[in-house]
Amino acid sequence: MAALESSPRPSLRRRGAALGGVVPPVSLLLVAGAAGLLVGCLRSEVFAQLTVQGLALGAVYGSLALALVLVYRATRVVNFAQGELAMATTYVAWQLIQWGLSYWEAFFATLAIAFVLGTVLEVALVRPVQQRSVIGAVIVTVGLFILIDGVVNWVWGGEFKYMPSPFGTKIYHVGGVSIARLYPGMLAVVLVSVVLVWALFRFTKLGLGMRAAAFRPAESALVGVRVDWMLAIGWGLAAVLGAVAGLMAEPSQFFLEPTLMQPILVYAFAAAVLGGLDSPAGAVVGGLVIGVSLNLVVQYVPAISSELQAPFAFAVLVGVLLLKPTGLFGRREVRRV
Amino acid sequence: MRRLLPAIASLLAVAGLLSALPFVLSAYNVSLAARVGIFFVAILGLNILTGYTGQISIGHGAFMAIGGYTTAVMSQDHHTNLVVTMLMAFAICFVLGLILGLPALRLSGVYLALATFALAVSVPQLPLKWSKFLGGRDGVQTSRTVSHVWLYGAAWAASAILFVLAWLILRGRVGRAFRAVRDSEIAAVASGIELPVYKTLAFGISAAYAGVAGSLLVLATNGFAEPSEFGIVLSLQLLVGAAVAGLGSLWGILAGAAFVGLLPAVSSGVPVIGSSHGRDVVFGAAVVLVMLLLPDGFAGLLKRLRRLARA
Amino acid sequence: MSTLLELQDVEARYGPVHALHGVSLAVEEGAIVAVLGPNGAGKTTTLRAISGTVRRSGRIRFAGRPLHRLGPDAVARLGVAHVPEGRGTFSELTVWENLRLGGYTRRGSIQPELERVFSYFPWLSERRRQDAGTLSGGEQQMLALARAFVHRPRLLLLDEPSLGLAPVLVAELFRIVRELNEDEGLTVLVVEQNAHLALQAAGAGYVLEAGRVALSGTSTELRADDSVRRSYLGY
Secondary structure, three states: OOEEEEOOOHHHOOHHHHHHHHHHHHHHHHHHHHHHHHHHHHHOHHHHHHHHHHHHHHHHHHHHHHHHHHHHHHHOOOOOOHHHHHHHHHHHHHHHHHOOOOHHHHHHHHHHHHHHHHHHHHHHHHHHHHOOOHHHHHHHHHHHHHHHHHHHHHHHOOOOEOOOOOOOOOEEEEOOEEEEOHHHHHHHHHHHHHHHHHHHHHHOHHHHHHHHHHHOHHHHHHOOOOHHHHHHHHHHHHHHHHHHHHHHHHHHHOOEOOOOOHHHHHHHHHHHHHHOOOOHHHHHHHHHHHHHHHHHHHHHOOOOOHHHHHHHHHHHHHHHHHHOOOOOOOOOEEEEO | OOOHHHHHHHHHHHHHHHHHHHHHOOHHHHHHHHHHHHHHHHHHHHHHHHHHHOOOOOOHHHHHHHHHHHHHHHHHHHOOOHHHHHHHHHHHHHHHHHHHHHHHHHOOOHHHHHHHHHHHHHHHHHHHHOHHHHOHHHOEEOOOOOOHHHHHHHHHHHHHHHHHHHHHHHHOHHHHHHHHHHHOHHHHHHOOOOHHHHHHHHHHHHHHHHHHHHHHHHHHOOOEEOHHHHOHHHHHHHHHHHHHHOOOOHHHHHHHHHHHHHHHHHHOOOOOOOOHHHHHHHHHHHHHHHHHHOOOHHHHHHHHHHHHHHO | OOEEEEEEEEEEEEOOEEEEEEEEEEEEOOOEEEEEOOOOOOHHHHHHHHHOOOOEEEEEEEOOEEOOOOOHHHHHHOOEEEEOOOOOOOOOOEHHHHHHHHOOOOOOOOHHHHHHHHHHOHHHHHOOOOEHHHOOHHHHHHHHHHHHHHOOOOEEEEEOOOOOOOHHHHHHHHHHHHHHHHHHOOEEEEEOOOHHHHHHHOOEEEEEEOOEEEEEEEHHHHHHOHHHHHHHHOO
């Protein structure tokens, strides 16, 4: 049996060396990219609008990518149902609004429901299979993809649903560029959620336990961490991040339909792989990069029209896997017999 | 030889049963049985990939799309004989599978699943882009349509030929190499197996099978090749079938193909499940339940029953 | 003194391989007990059976409570700290986070425990923000031990603490273990290749051979035993 183990050998991994080896070129690249965007924004209104919109969409992709990464890091399972789960929770929010809740009441209630849903799925369906085989667990998530899709269509039907806009219809004018409040709003909501999740992992005892359980489950159990609970909570948090992505994707599409998250899942896969499948920061950065570049490429590269967004993301995904499988921020995995 | 006898007997039984069916069944049921044959071909191909190399693909619907469009376009534009278009679908998908299988050399496990998923989402977008050539959202139609019985014969003849081909491939040196790759990649390399060659080959073969299945599927839908027919759901259905089938068993693959091919029709009279969404619910639940309860699919169940019968 | 830990006919297996064939031993409260034996005798497995990281059968009682049905995290919460062979530090986390994990089962502030640990390992305090993976092997071993002390266990399971350490560090490590034992009454069960060192620190010991207890007694008795002398002490 070949086992995947995240390495590099500790003695080889001095912090300075690890950062010196990988991060500066990457961060230089990102800084150069950001500078390029800034110049473009100053020179062209359309470019500026597309960039802001791309950042907002990219934040949504990044949020879903982060959900994928959290699950992957803890369990080595790629959750194909993550997008459909996000779509389903968005329908829950729509239903809650129909029942009379305000948008933001429904928003927070939905996050709570998503958390419960995520944990229950992990405990009931994924864990029993995952103990036998990781690929088996991946197939279960594919099954959940179809199942959730079917349930949503069945309960709510396939026709478009409309939700009230969370950010109103206000339009800002910044130096001659008109920007709908929607986009900065989306960006802010997603980034706040991401920062909160990051803070939970970074500063709380629970977060420490979750990180420990993801890195070294056996040793974590020895210090008293309930590894099973940590994995379930990880799935719950991933579902919450997914729900945020779904709720923020809806206003950008202006309506809700069962296929809402399917293209976004592909972009999120590309984002997660671009950033490195086990790097949370990479997922968010990857999401922003994919979001902006999709928007700009479709506008400025004539050969790539909007139908080719998914193939473009696919090309990015395969390209990264071929050229640098660890992504921008990932660590090398060592395969052992 | 003695070990082969029961296998040959069950093969003959299946073949006999299948050739009798068209005389017994109504036209509608013959078309259903043809559908099962189409999925049999595709799942058989997937079985070679997943079963004998341990690789998983969530994107073989993409190759069905390519095979299907091959048949539709060749028939429409050049009036090529339909059987010839199937051979072309086989060849084109084999080559494309080899080319797209090259990345598969470097990917394993979940990474390959990711890449193939993205492939499945991407390929149906292409006809929208090159709509002049591929018909856009409306699709392309073959120059002639076929009867249910013709389709039935073609589907099961293809099944039989490809089954024998798979058997020939898998029992020899290539099959041994495939199994070694599945059991341990690193050990396989250590024992001198050229990993890239065999992984790509397995991918190419399974893609070629999917191509033939796609070609048949277009004929089954009145000769229409359209993007919506080959969406991600088709790829997922193949995976459902493969999961139900389990590994390396003729009966398992038949069960998987029958499950995917017949469920929509069988359930159409049933309330709730009858709608296309209810069907998705059943498909999804079936995958989850099979993975939970029958991790080795129908093939594993048969093996267990046989062991029980002997004990 | 009362018995803190008692094993009766404990068996353990890794898949088809039988590692323990009925091990019985007892550890008195406040004692240091050594487990000796050749490679593959089942020393590490004995510790793993106690902490629940291997499948085991037989009876294990800790402070009057049965352990043999509990998982590793539950055993840890009862006050057993297991420092596994090869250290088991979390190299991806900082020194401080490693120590914090040691106190994972404790409610409320662990500040007093941290200060106590820093008094034993002053250098840890300076390097608390560093990734544990950047420490040297010896430092990681010390960190693993420090982490176990933050836990404030009633029973400390130490697996080959001297493995790969410079002699100076080994002596330092055993000095600290003894000090904690004397000052705070920490009970220790230590597996050690270096029998000389182990019997010096321990009051009693067990010799395992092929998954069974071959010999047991006080350290003085064991040191006097001919076979122990020949096989493990080398004189």
